[in-house]
Amino acid sequence: MNLRRAHVWMGWTGVIFTIGFLLACIPPLAWTIPPRLGPTATPMEVKQFYIEHKMNIRAGAWIGMVASAFYYAWGASIAALLRRVENGRPPILTYTQLGAVGVAVFNSVLYFFWMAFCVYRPEETDAELLRAFNDFQFILLEFEVFPLSLWAVAIGLLIILDKSPRPVFPRWTAWVNFWFAGLVMTGQFMIFFHTGPLAWNGVLALYWPAFVFFVWICIMSYMTVVGSRKENDVVGEDVDQQTYPAGMDLTQAHASTN
Amino acid sequence: MSTLIRSAATPVWLLLMAATVAGYAIGEDRPFGLSPGQASVTVLALALVKIRFIVRYFMEIRHAPLPLKFAFDAWIVVAGISTIGIYLIS
Amino acid sequence: MPSIPGVADPVAERHPRFPGNVPGEAGIYIFILGDMLLYTLLFGSFMVDRRGNVNLYNASADTLHVTFGMINALLLLTASLLVFWGVRSVRENLTPRRAPRFFVGAIVCSLGFIGNKYFEYAGLICEGHTPVENAFYTYYFVLTGIHLTHLVAGTLVLIFLWRVASKKARTRTDIRAMESGAAFWHVVDLLWIMLFALLFLVR
Numbered sequence: 001m002n003l004r005r006a007h008v009w010m011g012w013t014g015v016i017f018t019i020g021f022l023l024a025c026i027p028p029l030a031w032t033i034p035p036r037l038g039p040t041a042t043p044m045e046v047k048q049f050y051i052e053h054k055m056n057i058r059a060g061a062w063i064g065m066v067a068s069a070f071y072y073a074w075g076a077s078i079a080a081l082l083r084r085v086e087n088g089r090p091p092i093l094t095y096t097q098l099g100a101v102g103v104a105v106f107n108s109v110l111y112f113f114w115m116a117f118c119v120y121r122p123e124e125t126d127a128e129l130l131r132a133f134n135d136f137q138f139i140l141l142e143f144e145v146f147p148l149s150l151w152a153v154a155i156g157l158l159i160i161l162d163k164s165p166r167p168v169f170p171r172w173t174a175w176v177n178f179w180f181a182g183l184v185m186t187g188q189f190m191i192f193f194h195t196g197p198l199a200w201n202g203v204l205a206l207y208w209p210a211f212v213f214f215v216w217i218c219i220m221s222y223m224t225v226v227g228s229r230k231e232n233d234v235v236g237e238d239v240d241q242q243t244y245p246a247g248m249d250l251t252q253a254h255a256s257t258n
Numbered sequence: 259m260s261t262l263i264r265s266a267a268t269p270v271w272l273l274l275m276a277a278t279v280a281g282y283a284i285g286e287d288r289p290f291g292l293s294p295g296q297a298s299v300t301v302l303a304l305a306l307v308k309i310r311f312i313v314r315y316f317m318e319i320r321h322a323p324l325p326l327k328f329a330f331d332a333w334i335v336v337a338g339i340s341t342i343g344i345y346l347i348s
Numbered sequence: 349m350p351s352i353p354g355v356a357d358p359v360a361e362r363h364p365r366f367p368g369n370v371p372g373e374a375g376i377y378i379f380i381l382g383d384m385l386l387y388t389l390l391f392g393s394f395m396v397d398r399r400g401n402v403n404l405y406n407a408s409a410d411t412l413h414v415t416f417g418m419i420n421a422l423l424l425l426t427a428s429l430l431v432f433w434g435v436r437s438v439r440e441n442l443t444p445r446r447a448p449r450f451f452v453g454a455i456v457c458s459l460g461f462i463g464n465k466y467f468e469y470a471g472l473i474c475e476g477h478t479p480v481e482n483a484f485y486t487y488y489f490v491l492t493g494i495h496l497t498h499l500v501a502g503t504l505v506l507i508f509l510w511r512v513a514s515k516k517a518r519t520r521t522d523i524r525a526m527e528s529g530a531a532f533w534h535v536v537d538l539l540w541i542m543l544f545a546l547l548f549l550v551r
Contacts (some may be wrong), residue, residue: 072500175375179382186494192479196397196486203393204490208386259443261431271429275422278541280417293551294406305545309538316428317502318527318535323368331385336362340392340501348399 004232007077010227014074014221018214020067021108030060030115031142031208037134038193038201043127046134050122056120064112071108075101075151078220081168081227083156093154100151103144111140138190138200145187145209152181152216168231169223180214180216184209270315274308281305295345302342308333372528380535383498387539391546395489401483407549408484409478410526416468417548420461424537427457431509436529437521438513440483451510458503465496488547493538502536505529 025033037049050057079097086094118133125133156177157171189198190205197204262268263311281304288297313330314320370377398405399486437443469489480487509529512522 104546171373172375172378175378178381179379183386189490193486195485197390197393198486198490203389208389239421259446261442262436265432265436267429268430270426274425276492278418278421278425281545283550285545285551286414298550301545301549305542306382307473308541310459311540311543312428312534316432316537317531318369321369321371324364325366326368326370327376329381333381333388336388337384337391340388341395341542343551344392344395344399346396347383347495348402 002237004054004229007232008225008227010073010077011221011225013077014217014224017070017074017223018217019066020063020070022214024062024064024067024112025060028056029063029241030057032060032115032137033206035138035201035206039199041131043131044129045181047122047127050119050130050134054119054122057115061112061116061119064115068105068108068112072105074217074221074224075104077228078155081224081231082162083100083163085164085168086253087159093157093158097151100147100154104151106252107140107144107147114140119148123175135200138206138241142187142190142205144199144225145184148213149181149185149201152177152184153221156181156211166230166234167219173223174217176216176219184216268313270311274311277304277308297341298345302338302345306338306342309337310334368507372526372531373524376528380531382549384535384539387542390487390491391542392544394491397483397487402505404481404482408477408488410483411472411475411547412473412488412548414469414548416464417544420464421540421544423457423464424540427454427506428534428537430454430457431506431530431533434477434509434513435526438518438526448510450511450512451506455503455506455510458499458506461499462496462503470527491543491547495543496535498536502533505532507535 003111011099022033024030027034027036031049031053034258036053037046041049075097079101081095081249082097083091084090114133114137118137122130156174159167159174159177160171162168186198186204187206188208190200190202193199193202199205282344284297284304285301288294292300292303310331313334319327319330393535430450430453434447434454435452438449472485477485479486506529509526512518515522518526
């Protein structure tokens with residue numbers, strides 16, 4: 001076991017999160033992607049659904065909650081890998097990413113927690129209330145896309161401004177981030193509609209942002225694994241682990257302590 | 259300046275402008291006894307042809323490597339299916 | 349290898365197996381084609397929904413101001429020509445004093461489009477047609493609205509192109525950036541060509 005291996009494992013967390021998230025949401029479990037209900041479902045239909053699929057939804061909520069832990073590991077990995085692009089300067093874009101990771105993971109975690117809450121005792125919950133709770137679940141799933149956009153813009157900027165001889169990520173991945181940032185934004189308008197493509201079960205509010213998000217995470221996860229390997233391979237095993245900050249020119253560090 | 263005017267894009271622009279007005283006329287007035295269906299398909303097909311000209315001449319994809327040319331042509335085909343294709347089965 | 353008139357040394361990456369010149373930076377085509385992918389999805393979604401509501405869609409489309417749509421298309425086409433001239437002018441160093449003015453012209457066309465859009469939207473809303481009225485109007489406002497955000501971004505790109513064209517001397521990186529920006533602008537144009545046909549003219 002060494003740090004290189006640990007870092008590469010962390011790179012895989014993005015894939016684990018994506019798979020876990022999707023698995024939690026598909027029909028056999030929580031049935032939210034694609035959703036069994038819609039904004040036009042009656043309160044009784046919503047209550048019926050929760051009562052009939054109680055165990056499935058609970059299993060989905062649990063799997064999703066576990067998957068969400070891998071989300072922050074992945075986000076932190078990208079921020080850490082790209083931090084050296086801001087060497088010598090205030091790490092503004094790096095910190096922006098970390099802030100965004102907090103918001104995004106909070107959102108994902110709350111989505112599954114809320115799902116679990118909805119299905120805790122559906123038989124005794126008032127149907128109208130349950131429907132409102134269900135609506136909130138989808139607001140959690142789809143409304144928060146703009147914070148994700150800003151996150152991707154910060155990542156993209158760092159990639160494109162990386163002028164080192166061995167860039168952390170290839171330049172074209174910056175465009176994937178910008179593509180994601182621009183195009184995932186259709187989801188946020190779901191609060192204005194109950195029917196149509198922007199309703200929470202509609203193409204523009206759910207499926208397209210989900211697709212764009214999935215592509216983004218897959219590509220960036222793969223790049224994080226490759227990037228972790230590359231960044232670790234450059235550093236020898238005997239690197240100095242006793243001085244701060246990391247990334248400092250180690251020949252100077254040795255000179256100052258000798 | 260004359261070199262610019264003599265570039266391939268200039269006559270293409272004139273063609274596109276004329277095609278836009280023609281499309282408007284076909285869609286709105288439906289000359290030659292065209293049915294709404296025929297007019298709509300014509301107008302959509304015309305739009306796709308215009309788009310190909312824009313891609314090839316204005317975006318200079320004419321000189322681009324094959325994969326890029328292919329990607330844009332593939333998009334035009336997909337756009338055609340998702341518009342004309344679905345229209346025809348409506 | 350295909351040559352571009354007047355360009356002795358094309359400023360672009362070359363792939364050994366596929367000869368040709370990529371205008372601008374290769375990565376921007378990920379963004380552009382990905383964006384166009386969203387649009388094909390929107391076109392398809394619109395047409396599929398229309399299948400179930402043909403009369404409603406036709407009746408609603410009749411209330412649109414088609415002339416505005418056509419004028420907008422003509423404005424964008426003209427702006428595209430000006431952008432093409434401007435980029436060629438800068439790249440081959442022709443008409444150095446006039447190059448920035450081409451982009452100013454394009455910006456004027458673009459602002460004209462935005463002004464037109466304002467009147468068009470205002471007109472529709474005053475007549476009582478809002479995005480939540482029926483599926484057609486939802487699609488109409490969403491499709492043209494998304495396009496409008498692209499157009500506003502495109503206008504910012506035009507301003508960037510104007511600024512680069514106004515510089516005393518330009519590097520290869522500048523020219524590549526200009527070509528990338530121009531590519532985005534042309535996509536804004538071609539998407540409107542499709543939207544005009546789809547929303548305004550199809551019955």
